[in-house]
Amino acid sequence: MSSEAGSDGSKPDRSGTEWGDRARAGLARLVEASAFERALISLAALVLSIAIGALVILAAGRTATCETAATTYFGYGFCYDPFRVYDRLFLGALGNPINPLFDPLHGNFAAPFTEGWTPFNDRLAYTLTETTVLVLTGLSVAVAFKAGIFNIGTQGQMVIGGLASTLVMLALVPVFTGLATVALLPIGIVVGAVFGGLYGAIPGALKAYADANEVITTIMLNFVASSVALYLVREQFKDPDSFSTKTNDLPAGVEFPQLLYAQNTAFSVVALLFVLALVAATYYLLRHTSFGYDLRTSGLQAAAAEYGGVNSARTIVASMTISGALAGIGGTVYVLMYYGYFQPPVPSYGFDGITVAILAGNNPVGVVPAAFLFGVLKSGAISIQTDPNxxxxxxxxxxxxxLIILFVAMPEFFRLVGKRFTDAGRRSREGGSRVADAVRSDGGVAGGETDE
Amino acid sequence: MDRRKFLKGVGVAGVVSLAGCTGGPDESTETDGENQSDQQQGGTGTDTTSGNESESTGTDSTDGGSGDGSDVNVGMVYATGGLGDGSFNDQAQTGLNRAAQDLGVSFNESEPSQVSEFARFQQSFAQSQDPDYDLVSCIGFLQAEALTETAGQYPDQDFMIVDATVDADNVANYLFAEHQGSYLVGQMAGLLTTQEFAAGAGETNPEETTVGFVGGAEGSLIGKFEAGFTAGVKAVDSNIQVLSNYVGGSSPFNDPTAGKAAANSMYNNGADIVYHAAGNTGTGVFNAAKEQGRFAIGVDRDQSVTKPNSADVILASMVKRVDTAVYNSIEAVVNGNFEGGANTTLGLEQEGVKVVYGDQIGGDIPEEVKTQVSDARQQIIDGGIEVPTDPSNV
Structure with a gap:
């Protein structure tokens, strides 16, 4: 329907309209894309970004000067070799699974996997550590997005959650001695969720009852959170024996159990499984509960949802609380996996979470691969730097x-934009019954992920 | 169509401009030559170039090692500010380049962006088999926590750390007596604020005897700078007022705007000279000094050289020879006398810290001031003056 309006209705002699219609048709096509098509689009975007990045590397390699060429194409030497860089960026992050002798293009059929490679190597462990935290922040942003709220405050909620849980656990250490220290872990997670949730509820309440723009309030509350954390750690809870501004160490027993991976890695499989369980729970909450239904309809068309009996103010506060709670758990997981104590400033996982959520199209399940891509890129950057070759x-x-993030995120971004400006998107926004249709039509059915 | 023509044009222009670039390996001897001389200047450690420009081009960094015989490999983990900060990390790189040139070691550099990444970088170097790193250099006290763990996990790997003490048999600790150097610049500031003095773009206010100190983040390290500086000022005349301010915030050592605001309020309150120990935040201090026609004192490197735009207000710099620490530790590894577990403090005596007068206006400082400063230096070395390390003890 929309594509008809795009191509047939246009007049080819007026190039301006033609371009506009084409753009609109393209957007409509994106909005109507199925999940499989979207995965293909993301993959194509990834390949394209790598190709363009390779050109950038080559161009930079020509303008730079070096003693020996890293690679030679068409008789020209280049200082940087794009293949080696991308090899490090992606395979380095996985711990070099591919055997260098395995080269089917040139007829070398050695074993495809490097000898001695296991999925339980240190590099992959770091990648997955990053992924674990990013899944939580991405999920936090995605839940708020679903309710139509742009939560930029995930970073602040994460800081507050991580700090509060650390301080509470430290305070409870004398109470839970011996074997009972194990109990501190779940307590810490709950405390992180509560404080993160409360901190998320503030901008939620401000939006619901005072009509304050959540973008502004959450940005400002991020500054408040990081400054409060810095003050509290520096002035009140500083570890007196350390050069750094950090809290005292949590006792050794308070950590996610380390299975499968080496002790020196920060990664815990248990933490990842816990986080994946939260992803499943969030998915269930959004898709299969009446609260999730309210939340999503509010996100699609607030006025219509209210007309249909949804208490919009309460939904806003509740969704921000859930979003904040997930971020707070993220802060706790970050503290427990990386440090075993709290040290400001917290890296910008909360802001990365916004990109992760957009990459995932705000789908709770999609957050997992999106966060993994982020984890690979972060870990790969380290393997590039520490590789002497x-x-x-x-x-x-x-x-x-x-480049990679931009290219992969853009189709999803235009899809979100497209929903506002094309017929395909408008259909799902007109009237309460249409909203209900839109929500019902993709209620858990594979390939029907077309809502915001 | 127009669009196709445009694309073709862009493509052709791109190819032409790519071909026209005078870079790349082995071709244009001119640029190669330039680059090598840059490297040499960066490596001599004499601060005669405005270091960052030649160093931050990033073309020559990763595989150093002009390789004459020595097969020692060094893994370098910089502090979070990264290269190009014009002080701390660049100073460390100077030492590394010098070691590569003099001792022929090979090295691999890395620039973590977060404190939480330190452990991963240290481990990567410690784990590496090809090459097997003989020494992993860790720059900055923020790496201490991570290194405590990493050093325990890799007992056979030698590490060195600058600015902190890690209690392990395989870590050589390098500390600096920043308070001693700061005492000397404090003395100089105290002597100058009590007299009428004009040089370059600045002058003192004879009605006020006030000086200032801008620190990055509060803590025992920056406290040493403040304590030494204040003690030096008070040794001249205990009535001189020392204003002190810590920038703090989320990036205390990379916030020139906050540095400028802090320094401006000090100058407005009558301060003649402001000393900073705040990394790149100090750039703001220099800008404030220029605008107000007052003076500033640099830190870590000779900042009248690394920040040439402010050379007309920088009286002196309290130079901290991080490069010496890096070089010495590498030299020890090369010579086979690396001492794990040792604490080395580089003070005035070892020239680990020293006062370098400004390149442009340092010559205008009265000779009797300089004499008193060098007298005080000798007294500190001889033990006649005990410089406090904690600002609350001054």
Missing amino acids: VTIPIQLVGVLRG
Whole structure:
């Protein structure tokens, strides 16, 4: 329907309209894309970003100077080899699973996997550690998005949750001695969720009852959170024996049990499984409960949802609380996996979570692969830097990461935009009954993920 | 169609411009030559170039090692500010480059962006088999926590850390007596604020005897700078007022705006000279000094050279030879006398810290001031003056 309006209704002699119609038709096509098509689009975007990144590497390699060429194409030497860089970026993050002798293009059929490679290597462990935290922050942003709220405050909620849980656990250490220290872990997670949730509820309540723009309030509350954390740790709870501004160490028993992976890695499979369980719970909450139904209809068309009997103010506060609670758990998991104590400033997982959520199209399940891509890029940047055979400025690696994220996120971004401006999107926004149709039509059915 | 023509044009222009680039390996001897001389200047450690520009081009960094015989490999983990900060990390790189040139070691550098990444970087170097790193250099006290764990996990790997003490048999600790160097610049500031003095773009206010100190983040390390500085000022005249401010915030050592605001309020309150120990935040201090026509004192490197735009207000710099620490530790590994578990403090005596007068206006400082400063230096070395390390004890 929308594509008809796009191509047939246009007049080819007026190029301006033609372009506009084409753009609209393209957007409509994106909005109507199925889950499988979207996965294909993301994959194509990934390949395209790598191709363009390779050109950037080559161009930078020509403008730079070096003693020996890293690679030679068409008789020209280049200082940086794009293949080696991307090899490090992706395979380095996985711990070099591919045997260098395995080269089917040139007729070498050695064993495809490097000898001695296991999925339980340190590099993959770091990748998955990053992924675990990013899943939580991505999920936090996605839940708020679903309710039509742009929660930029995930970072602040994460800081408050992580700090509160650390302080409470530290305070309870004398109470839970011996074997009972195991009990501190679940307590910490609950405390992180409660404080993160409360901190998320503030901008939620401000939006619901005072009509304050959540984008502004959450940004501001991020500053409040990081400053409060810095003050409290520096002035009140500083570890007196340390050079750094950090809290006292949590006792050794308070951590996620480490299975399968080496002790020196920060990663815990238990933490990842816990987080995946939260993903499943969030999915269930959004898709199969009446609260989730209210939340999603509010996100699609608030006025219609209210007309249909949804208490919109309460839904806003509740969704922000859930979003904040997930971020707070993220802060706790970050503290427990990386440090075993709280140290400001917390890296920008909350802001990365916004991109993760957009990459995932705000689908709770999609957050997992999106966060994994982020984890690979972060971990791969480290393997590039620590590999003596790859010479490339770290800033250029940042450019490559940015290109990949930009390209993969853009189709989803245009899809979100497209919903507002095309017929395909408008259909799902007109009238309460239409909203109900839209929600029902993709209620858990594979391939029907077309809501915001 | 127009669009196709445009695309073709872009494509052709891109190819032409790519071909026209005078970079790349082995071709244009001119640029190669330039680059090598840059490297040499960066490596001599004499601060005669405005270091960052030649160093931050990133073309020559990763595989150093002009390789004459020595097969020692060094893994370098910089502090979070990264290269190009014009002080701390660049100073460390100077030492590394010098070691590569003099001792022929190979090295691999890395620039973590978060404190939480330190452990991963340290482990990567410690784990590496090809090459097997003989020494892993860790720059900055923020790496201490991570290194405590990493050093325990890799007992056969040698590490060195600058600015902190890690209690392990395989870690060489390098500390600096920043308070001693700060005492000397404090003395100089105290002597100058009590007299009428004008040089370059600045002058003192003879009616006020006030100086200032801008620190990055509060803590025992930056406290040493403040304590030494205040003690040096008070040694001249205990009535001189020392204003002190810590920038704090989320990036205390990379916040020139906050540094400028802090320094401006000090200058407005009558301060003649402001000393900073705040990394890149200090750039703001220099800008404030220029605008107000007052003076500033640099830190870590000779900042009248690394920040040439402010050379007309920088009286002196309290230089901290991080490069010496890096070089010495590498030299020890090369010579086979690396001492794990040792604490080395580089003070005035070892020239680990020293006062370098400004490149442009340092010559205008009266000779009797300089004499008193060098007298005080000798007294500290001889033990005649005990410089406090905690600002609350001054």
